[in-house]
Amino acid sequence: MALEITAxxxxxxxxxxxxxxxTRTDCGWHVTTCPRPVDRNTAITALMLAERLITHGEDDPCAQDLRRELSRD
Structure with a gap:
């Protein structure tokens, strides 16, 4: 996986x-997998979750933790 982050x-x-x-906009970060704008840290978490799901699957404990983290926002 490669994660590229710019301003x-x-x-x-x-x-x-x-x-x-x-993509950063005036109202936050728009992530292709999230239904609403999020802050920068949440956007990074969403990108990490997408990669983890593809490489390790739905049952991966790390993916489950990242999903829980995103649901708190």
């Missing part, structure tokens, strides 16, 4: 393919 865009890739992106 206005975040991209997570796995196996050479973009799996999720986040």
């Amino acid at each position: 206005t865009r975040m991209t997570a890739t796995a196996a050479g393919k973009v799996i999720v992106t986040a």
Whole structure:
């Protein structure tokens, strides 16, 4: 996995393919896997979760923890 973060865009890739992106706007970060704008840290967590789900599956304990973390926001 590669995670690229700039001041206005975040991209997570796995196996050479973009799996999720986040774009900064005036009202927060818009992540392709989230239904609402989020803060920067939540956007990074969402990108990490997408990568973890692809590489380790739904039953992975780390993925489950990241999902719980996102549900608190």
